[in-house]
Amino acid sequence: MKQKLVVIGAGMASGRVLEHLTETAPDSFDITLFNAEPRGNYNRIMLSPVLSGEKTYEEIVTHDHDWYTERDVTCRFGEHVVKIDRDMKVVEGENGHVPYDKLLIATGSAPFIIPVPGKDLPGVISYRDLDDTNAMVDAAANGGDAVVIGGGLLGLEAAAGLAERGMKVTVVHLMGHLMERQLDEAAGYLLRKDLEGRGITVLTQASTKAILGEDRAEAVLLESGEVLPANLVVMAVGIRPETRLANDAGLDVARGIEVNAQLQTSDPDIYAVGECVEFDGNLFGLVAPLYDQAKVLAKGLMDEADAFVVKELATKLKVTGCDLFSAGDFAEGPGREDIVFRDPARGVYKRLVIEDDRLVGAVMYGDTADGNWFFGLIKDGTEIDEMRDTLIFGPAYQGGDSADPLSAVAALPLDAEICGCNGVCKGTIVEAINGGATDLGAVRSTTKASASCGTCTGLVEQLLQVTLGDGFELPAAQSVCGCTDLSHEDVRRLIKSQELKSQAAVWQELGWKTPNGCHVCRPAINYYLLADWPLEYLDDPQSRFVNERKHANIQKDGTFSVVPRMWGGITNPDELRAIADAADKFDVPTVKVTGGQRIDLLGVKGEDLPAIWADLNKAGLVSGHAYSKGLRTVKTCVGSDHCRFGTQDSTGMGIKLEKILWGSWTPHKVKLGVSGCPRNCAEATCKDIGIVCVDSGYQISIGGAAGMDVKETELLCQIPTEEEAIEVVVAVTQAYREGGKYLDRLYKWLAKVGMDWVKENVVDDLENRRALVERFEVSQSVYRKDPWAEHAQEKAQTYAPIADLTLEAAE
Amino acid sequence: MSWIDIGHVDDVPLRGARLLKTHIGCIAVFRTAEAEVFAASNSCPHKGGPLSEGIVHGQSVTCPLHNWVFDLNTGEAQGADEGRIETYQVRLEGGRILIDGDAVARRSAA
Numbered sequence: 001m002k003q004k005l006v007v008i009g010a011g012m013a014s015g016r017v018l019e020h021l022t023e024t025a026p027d028s029f030d031i032t033l034f035n036a037e038p039r040g041n042y043n044r045i046m047l048s049p050v051l052s053g054e055k056t057y058e059e060i061v062t063h064d065h066d067w068y069t070e071r072d073v074t075c076r077f078g079e080h081v082v083k084i085d086r087d088m089k090v091v092e093g094e095n096g097h098v099p100y101d102k103l104l105i106a107t108g109s110a111p112f113i114i115p116v117p118g119k120d121l122p123g124v125i126s127y128r129d130l131d132d133t134n135a136m137v138d139a140a141a142n143g144g145d146a147v148v149i150g151g152g153l154l155g156l157e158a159a160a161g162l163a164e165r166g167m168k169v170t171v172v173h174l175m176g177h178l179m180e181r182q183l184d185e186a187a188g189y190l191l192r193k194d195l196e197g198r199g200i201t202v203l204t205q206a207s208t209k210a211i212l213g214e215d216r217a218e219a220v221l222l223e224s225g226e227v228l229p230a231n232l233v234v235m236a237v238g239i240r241p242e243t244r245l246a247n248d249a250g251l252d253v254a255r256g257i258e259v260n261a262q263l264q265t266s267d268p269d270i271y272a273v274g275e276c277v278e279f280d281g282n283l284f285g286l287v288a289p290l291y292d293q294a295k296v297l298a299k300g301l302m303d304e305a306d307a308f309v310v311k312e313l314a315t316k317l318k319v320t321g322c323d324l325f326s327a328g329d330f331a332e333g334p335g336r337e338d339i340v341f342r343d344p345a346r347g348v349y350k351r352l353v354i355e356d357d358r359l360v361g362a363v364m365y366g367d368t369a370d371g372n373w374f375f376g377l378i379k380d381g382t383e384i385d386e387m388r389d390t391l392i393f394g395p396a397y398q399g400g401d402s403a404d405p406l407s408a409v410a411a412l413p414l415d416a417e418i419c420g421c422n423g424v425c426k427g428t429i430v431e432a433i434n435g436g437a438t439d440l441g442a443v444r445s446t447t448k449a450s451a452s453c454g455t456c457t458g459l460v461e462q463l464l465q466v467t468l469g470d471g472f473e474l475p476a477a478q479s480v481c482g483c484t485d486l487s488h489e490d491v492r493r494l495i496k497s498q499e500l501k502s503q504a505a506v507w508q509e510l511g512w513k514t515p516n517g518c519h520v521c522r523p524a525i526n527y528y529l530l531a532d533w534p535l536e537y538l539d540d541p542q543s544r545f546v547n548e549r550k551h552a553n554i555q556k557d558g559t560f561s562v563v564p565r566m567w568g569g570i571t572n573p574d575e576l577r578a579i580a581d582a583a584d585k586f587d588v589p590t591v592k593v594t595g596g597q598r599i600d601l602l603g604v605k606g607e608d609l610p611a612i613w614a615d616l617n618k619a620g621l622v623s624g625h626a627y628s629k630g631l632r633t634v635k636t637c638v639g640s641d642h643c644r645f646g647t648q649d650s651t652g653m654g655i656k657l658e659k660i661l662w663g664s665w666t667p668h669k670v671k672l673g674v675s676g677c678p679r680n681c682a683e684a685t686c687k688d689i690g691i692v693c694v695d696s697g698y699q700i701s702i703g704g705a706a707g708m709d710v711k712e713t714e715l716l717c718q719i720p721t722e723e724e725a726i727e728v729v730v731a732v733t734q735a736y737r738e739g740g741k742y743l744d745r746l747y748k749w750l751a752k753v754g755m756d757w758v759k760e761n762v763v764d765d766l767e768n769r770r771a772l773v774e775r776f777e778v779s780q781s782v783y784r785k786d787p788w789a790e791h792a793q794e795k796a797q798t799y800a801p802i803a804d805l806t807l808e809a810a811e
Numbered sequence: 812m813s814w815i816d817i818g819h820v821d822d823v824p825l826r827g828a829r830l831l832k833t834h835i836g837c838i839a840v841f842r843t844a845e846a847e848v849f850a851a852s853n854s855c856p857h858k859g860g861p862l863s864e865g866i867v868h869g870q871s872v873t874c875p876l877h878n879w880v881f882d883l884n885t886g887e888a889q890g891a892d893e894g895r896i897e898t899y900q901v902r903l904e905g906g907r908i909l910i911d912g913d914a915v916a917r918r919s920a921a
Contacts, residue, residue: 518880542867543866546864804831805833
């Protein structure tokens, strides 16, 4: 007697179940197969090649008409199932009932549609099945702009396919880097670079606000206000198990349909398989575990014992030319250690994650040849203690020589390329060394090796060591920190010359030894990036010292000090009242007048900061940046307004300068002073930039300090008009911003470049002066704003604890 | 072990931290990667600096007051400094951060 088996959904998982059943027990079941799509089982994984045009639908069909006929499967394709009646054991289709003895639910998953206005407009499609794919192919035929929302596996495959078909594609991704679930930041950066190389625009940390359009999608509006034109919008933000039928039938459903290890639902006659199920808290989106499930399920239907277990998974992206691999768990959990390998010239990044002497995760980009070997180590839990030192080089290096870098260099053949930029091989360098080039500089000038990007400097030095033996001493280079061998100067130069515009780019291209730097290099890199690429690079608060992150100065007891700006040291009764009220309201223990002509509120609790700022903002007070490596104050005297000796309006000029310069970030703090006459009451000649007014104009001097070092400024120039004097001050500031080493005060920068250089570039070369001012203004278009207002309005909750467990009801 | 839900992982900035108030004192909850969190005492053993305000790098944090660096796996101070901070078990489940409830509960009076 045949049992009646009804299957809802003809996808890859249920297809595999049918294969097992019809092969091993062809006469056991009378099978009816429902599918909402008007077709049978095809290889959904290959939709991407169909989209890009590398394959046709016919090539990806798994089960064709004949296959079903031969196996006597009754197909009800294009028909939706309306209901499952568990009491009657009947499946209700749109065109009639089918009774079952066993039921298999394989409804797969549904795309997650973000609930924004315009999501239902024509021209907005998801990416799940052949119909979606065909819709994209049709849309691409007309060319134009496509916006893909979601930078995960599916979204990127859609983006690559659409770009292949000639559309101008922008990917909008909510998170900080692409495929954040499979890749870490460095691999995400390389992937982005590859995609951008194909003309795809990638926007990260971008949130969609609405899809705009009258009768059909015309554009995508982002939270930032940016509007992206779009003839086609692909929504690929994620999937969720399709559980509606199971829910209605009263089966146990959590995120997915809950099943046991035999894939049985809470009703023992009903099974579920594939993306719609949840097992032991896990959901499934990749094909390997679905096939495992199908095998176990088929055995169960034939009364053979087996159990499904969750295994480690590996991911590959099916975009031609983007070579990435990710397996296991490369995040979460204590006791983990990293091994990182980067080869910037080849665009290669590899990271292994080790726990308890076992490999638990691997991420690779650019060279994934060893991926399966690593995956094997992860799956088998192999102990890697013995091969740890050379593990990252893959199986070819195991069981051989030790990985001493010098012997590795010595073993390289003479035609091995050392310097990728200039194509210099080992033989050429050795020849030069033997010919008398006995230090790095000499090798650079004779062979050009390491004279461009500099990342092979270490190799060249090792070659010098190998060739000269004890005759060569490695120079002690002043590197930024332990994360790199490069100096600050090298890093600044390379950020500009290689157009590195993100931290991930710096870490990868400059071969950082740590995953994401340390407290020494991160603030420096963050500064260099925002100074050199103000529009492209987004300031990273997490790479800033606490004071600059919280826009207040931390004190020894963990409280903060708050200093509102007083432009040029001028205030009024309303501002003073607001400061007094704030001091009262927030129990400020100490109120102090600073040396920079303003008032410091000391002892404010961290969680009160947004509220006190909001109060001060109401009176028109903004941040004084008393905490920043940036413009602090412009100290002034009362000048010609009140003073009988004043020659010019020093207060007015100070206010003008402060309003132009405030908010700008600099390598170290910058203080200005403007004195109305040579009596110099504003102490301008010990500031970073000092202006002393005289009858005939303005004497501008730079490079003063009154801290650990006390320095008097040196005269830069004398300028007749206020307007031009301000221009010179701005230009000097910008030159310092562009050239200074992080944490060097202006006088240290001056000592390096020399006063003659500054005079020539900032004072005499008018064109260059204007260009400096222009670049400063570009940067200030981003940074000349009050961070207090922004934080009080938008980030206030981040100043409070994430949770307060002491508030829970007492036991 | 009882797990307490203290918030969503996105409430903690990437390579940043948030403060958690408990009966046993303030705990810093660190997010070192997209889906990687740690929890440890907020107080530096050196001069009591608030570690949740420090720069987070790799699986370490640097104290904002005097640059002591702690490994968040073990709580041990790195380099030449000697000291240790208490660490607490946390895990992520569906984007929620769960902390070991027993470890952060009020110590019994017995």
